[in-house]
Amino acid sequence: MVESEARRAASSYDAFISYHAMDLALVHRLVERLHEEGFQVFLDDWCLVAGEPWQERQSEALADSSCCLVMCGAHGLGPWQEEEVRLAVSARVSGRSLRVIPVLLPGASDSGLEDLDFLERFTYCDFRGGLDQPRSFTRLCAGIRGEAPGPPPAVSALRTGQPPPAVDYRSAFHAPAGGWRRNSAVAAARAAVTAGGPPVVLCGLPGIGKTHVLCDTADGLRAGRTVLALSAGGTTAAEPRYLVAEVNAWLDRTYGRGLTDEELYLHDWPEALAALLARVADEPLLVLLDDLGTDRAGGTVLRAFAGHPDCLVLATAAEHLVDTADVRHVLVSPMSRAEGTDFIAHMAERMNLPVDPQELAEQLPADVLSHPLALRTFLAHTAYVPAALLVRPGLPSDVLSARKLVSTAVVRLPPVHRKALAYAAVLDRVALADLLSAGMTLPPWFTLALSDLVPRCLVVQVAGGVEVPQLVVQALDDVQPAARRTALHEILVELAGLAADAEREGLAPLARTLAPMARVGAETAISARAGGACSYCVASTPCRDRAPCRRSR
Structure with missing residues (x-):
């Protein structure tokens, strides 16, 4: 205890925590353990005071710390984290007794660590196998104190007949x-x-x-x-x-x-x-x-x-x-709107975020609200930037990157599968029995592709039809913007022909198929106008002579 008090007399903090925002959950768990050991740590999420200039405060805290723990996780080093490492290394080179301790978190890959030059100079603590490793934690605590960890226990409890330890x-x-x-x-x-x-x-x-x-x-x-x-x-x-x-x-x-x-x-x-x-x-x-x-x-x-x-x-x-x-x-399906709203409420309470869950859920795109990784990334930004500013000009780039994970799965599909995916998006929640009753025959390539799209989790089979998650619809629009409009046009043309020849009893099932497809038409109308297509019949090219479509009269 005397040594600890003497250490704090020279420095305000035992350790300054440098981390990537995407690794905050893991960092919290490790820093909480250090806090329980009695260490005084500077973690910006804990120590910054609202209204103070945060960059100056962090620079002061680094200067007032005995060591800098550089958390290296699955996302590498963030831009500001690289600046903190540069300042810490420079301070050490200039003669100050500041220890720089790289801490490898679970998920840190060898390829991601190759470009981190400071790893070649400083002894690191390895938690890549999990945060529950006693030897790594002992080494970390000793490093913060400026001591060697000493030899490990001579006899492992695993060899003494005791039950296996709980696994983290x-x-x-x-x-x-x-x-x-x-x-x-x-x-x-x-x-x-x-x-x-x-x-x-x-x-x-x-x-x-x-x-x-x-x-x-x-x-x-x-x-x-x-x-x-x-x-x-x-x-x-x-x-x-x-x-x-x-x-x-x-x-x-x-x-x-x-x-x-x-x-x-x-x-x-x-x-x-x-x-x-x-x-x-x-x-x-x-x-x-x-x-x-x-x-x-x-x-x-x-x-x-x-x-x-x-x-x-x-x-x-x-x-x-x-x-x-x-x-x-x-x-494991995408989150529903209710789940997404509950998720926002939970994160807002846990991270003390200044957001209204209901209001934010209304502002966010449906695909982001249903995607936990994209939503978690967006909420991390709201700790520093008001949500209204994040939504209004467009989503942050890392939120879009999380969303584009699904686009990668769509890009890898064969062209005929993407066409079938567009058909499925148009027929979303349409009772296929009504289509068949109306006389429409689904193309063989469509039914064949469905047998592959369902196991890929891109299309979900529901009672009597299919459903395409909004995440997949957005990815399809990103990859092939005209795909849904083209599919909608082809299906409507065929249905128009069936309606012209239908007997009275055939009109009822035909009418039931049009209601859900009207929603698809409304969704695609804006993009159709932006692309120069007819916004009324949703054709993929403008109507003849660019005259108003007869459906508008």
Whole structure:
């Protein structure tokens, strides 16, 4: 305690926290632990006073700190964070005893760290395996004090017969605890998981919150089970050997039953994985696989874990897995307007944001309101800029980047699939039985493409028809602006012909199809006028001789 007081006499803060705004949730959890250890830290989210110039205040705090903790996460360094690092390194070079401690957060990739020159000069603390690593936290605390961490405990509790420690799987998946929960999605996932049943795969669009649903579901399943949490995407998806190595490291760390490298590489990876799981055949497990590849390798991984005598398997994937008839797929859909509003209210309370949830929900585009990542990114900006200013000139670039994750999935579709997607968007919630009763025949390429678009989570089958999420509609408009207008024109032309020849009994189902399509027509009219097309018949080109369309008379 005497040393701590002496340290604070020389500096106002034990540590200055430099971080990227996108990593704030992870940073909060780590800084809270430091605060519990008695360290006085400067975190702008905690320490800035409203009305004061924040840049000057942060510069003063850095000058009054004993060390600077540079948080390096999945998003690299932000522009202002780079400036803070430059100032900290310059202060040290100029002779000041300021320690610069790089802290690698969960999600920090090797490729993202290659350009950070200061990592080559300063000893770092590695939390890439999760924030629950005692040795890394001990090293961090010692570094803040300016001390060496000393040797680790000689005997591990894992070898003394004690039960395996609880796993902080949320850190491995970058999903903070105590957050807003999508109760309906969690309930659907929980209902699909049964003891001795097939693996459950949560599917959905990119950034839609599958990982959070995975963790929230696991909270209710982990009792009495040892948790194995694995990130299965990225490099691991390309080379499953990495996943096998992770399982081996977990097995050795948790039970002391891992294989040597020589034993591990004697077999192909599926046999090696099966051999590892055989070593814990008597243990009840809960296996969480985030971002599982949708190719045949992903199915092989699932079958290996499903073969364990007492194992619950829960995974996330961007779409349905191939060749997996023994897997239950559960759709994690975009948020409804009510869910989006509740999400804003939760974040506003948690982050003390000056926003009115109902009012903001009315101002935001429907696709942003339904996309958790885009919405969370937008709300982070409101801590510094009023929401009205963010919405009025256009959305911030990083919000658009989050939204464009779905556009990438649409871009990769074959042209005929994008055309079918446009047809589905026009026929959104139209009862297909009414179309057939009216005499309309759906093109074979449309029904064939639907069988591929549904597993990709781009189209949802509802009672009697199809539904296209607003996220996908917006992505389609971004990728191919005229696609919906063209599809609407082709469908209306065919319906007009059917109406001209229809008998009285055929008019009723025909009329029922027009009401939902009128909404699509209203949505596309503005973009049609902007593109020079006819705003009345929604043709993809202006009417002949640019004369007013007869529908306007």
